[in-house]
Amino acid sequence: MNTQPNIVVLMSDHTNAESMAPDGRCLTPNVDAIAQEGLRLANCYTTNAICSPARASLMTGTYPSTHGMWDCTHTQRSGWVNVDARLMHWSQNLASAGYTMGYFGKWHVEQTGELERYGWGEYDTECGDMPVDAAPGSELFLHTPGYKDTLVAGVADAGGEMHHPAFNAGLDFIGRNAGAGPFCCFISTSEPHNPYVPLRRFFDLYDVENTELSPTQHEEYGPDEKPQVLQRMRAVWNGFSDKDWRYVRTAYRAVISFLDHQIGRVVAALRSEGIYDDTIIVVTADHGDMLGAHGLLTKGIGTAYEEVYNVPLVIRVPGMRCGEDDSHVVGLLDLAPTLLDLCGADPLQLCQGKSLRPVLDGTAAPEQWQDAYAEFFGQRFVFTQRLIRHGRWKYVFTPGGVDELYDLERDPHEQCNLAAAPSHQSVLTDMCRRMWRKMEEIGDESLLRSHYATLRTAPVGPLGSGGM
Numbered sequence: 001m002n003t004q005p006n007i008v009v010l011m012s013d014h015t016n017a018e019s020m021a022p023d024g025r026c027l028t029p030n031v032d033a034i035a036q037e038g039l040r041l042a043n044c045y046t047t048n049a050i051c052s053p054a055r056a057s058l059m060t061g062t063y064p065s066t067h068g069m070w071d072c073t074h075t076q077r078s079g080w081v082n083v084d085a086r087l088m089h090w091s092q093n094l095a096s097a098g099y100t101m102g103y104f105g106k107w108h109v110e111q112t113g114e115l116e117r118y119g120w121g122e123y124d125t126e127c128g129d130m131p132v133d134a135a136p137g138s139e140l141f142l143h144t145p146g147y148k149d150t151l152v153a154g155v156a157d158a159g160g161e162m163h164h165p166a167f168n169a170g171l172d173f174i175g176r177n178a179g180a181g182p183f184c185c186f187i188s189t190s191e192p193h194n195p196y197v198p199l200r201r202f203f204d205l206y207d208v209e210n211t212e213l214s215p216t217q218h219e220e221y222g223p224d225e226k227p228q229v230l231q232r233m234r235a236v237w238n239g240f241s242d243k244d245w246r247y248v249r250t251a252y253r254a255v256i257s258f259l260d261h262q263i264g265r266v267v268a269a270l271r272s273e274g275i276y277d278d279t280i281i282v283v284t285a286d287h288g289d290m291l292g293a294h295g296l297l298t299k300g301i302g303t304a305y306e307e308v309y310n311v312p313l314v315i316r317v318p319g320m321r322c323g324e325d326d327s328h329v330v331g332l333l334d335l336a337p338t339l340l341d342l343c344g345a346d347p348l349q350l351c352q353g354k355s356l357r358p359v360l361d362g363t364a365a366p367e368q369w370q371d372a373y374a375e376f377f378g379q380r381f382v383f384t385q386r387l388i389r390h391g392r393w394k395y396v397f398t399p400g401g402v403d404e405l406y407d408l409e410r411d412p413h414e415q416c417n418l419a420a421a422p423s424h425q426s427v428l429t430d431m432c433r434r435m436w437r438k439m440e441e442i443g444d445e446s447l448l449r450s451h452y453a454t455l456r457t458a459p460v461g462p463l464g465s466g467g468m
Helices: 029-037 051-060 090-096 165-177 228-236 242-272 332-342 357-361 422-442
Strands: 006-012 039-045 100-105 122-124 140-142 150-153 183-188 279-285 313-316 323-331 371-376 385-390 393-397 404-407
Touching: 006 242, 029 242, 029 279, 029 313, 029 323, 039 357, 039 371, 051 090, 051 332, 090 100, 090 183, 090 332, 100 165, 122 165, 140 242, 150 242, 165 183, 165 242, 242 279, 279 332, 323 332, 323 357, 323 371, 332 357, 371 422, 385 422, 393 422, 404 422
Parallel strands: 006 183, 006 279, 039 323, 100 122, 100 183
Antiparallel strands: 039 313, 140 150, 279 313, 371 385, 385 393, 393 404
8 A cells, every 4th residue: 555545435424333234234235345355343433423513523533522513513603603713624634745635525514614724625515415306105204293294214216327426526536536646535425314215226125024123112211211302202203103114214224225336336436547455445424323223213312322323434444454343442533543644644733533543453452442432412402411431331421311321232222221220330430430531631621610519410520530
């Protein structure tokens, strides 16, 4: 591999790790082929469960409490939510290192939409959506009194070979820049964001009647086991039958199979241009989708579960490790320092992620890669959460609701909340202290410095934990 390899980043929306897992139910032969020549990291976590905060973390290598994009770009006025203009993006450092930079598709990182500010010499952020409509009779709508009817899923009967416009633009960029020096091509799709509307040829790859439901689709839990907001959101979907849920899950998977087909086009183009062996390929997503888990769909407040926080990450670096990796816990914000490290570019001056090079080249000690951290600030509703994973344990701090503690080794579907169990209080307080230490490390001071009497809702406070 050249000292300045080309980079292709393929990023989707609403894609959970299970969808692209080696034993998953989605048909993704092209991603699987990339994973066989690269590394598929099973335990990759996003920093936030909605688009803009997660994407800003990927670009800056920092947490939302640092970069400032705590909600989606289109939901708040710019004076209230935006990325700190003083932060550098990894794309700026690559451009300074001589890379030709191209970004195509969904942006949603910051408010200006002027990507040249961030090193992207060529870009088109209007091509992130696949222009298809659900065929009449295939639509599944959500009906809620007083709200607009919302299309949830359907099937498009478009004829001929249709391709995603973001991939078309990216492939054109690759074709024009192959062999002319190092380039970085970022292709970003809105899909499989709801509504889930695949082309029929991909929908027909699946057997709807035999599509399984989430193991927690119909779970029952008491008022002290999950935040109350989950019960209110769950009621939104009460009108859906099991048949509806199977249809939704099938449509979602079919959209991912379509995206996988588009990824195959990129691989074929890199091979055709003779640059495949000089190109780093990254496949990932900003966050996941509940897809019926705990009776919920899409993402939302209070959903601090693996279905939305555990995201796919496949990295193919010629000459480095290949295979499946479930030993290391990594984060989406680790991509920024990783790409700069692999390409010999200057590191970011402020970065809260760390380079994955030791994981990729096989020199990392797994015990030093066991932690993930995420923040949530409400998405329109103010509903603060902090999430921390250490090894098998996952703790969710919900100041305005119910805290949650899960043993992911014994309870991968997060059905048994151990936060109130007397036998697990030492684990609970240990995880809470880890949370406070992480807050102090990254400067998340809103909760860390609050000793106001009525806000003392954590199992243990920050004093003695390394916090203020």
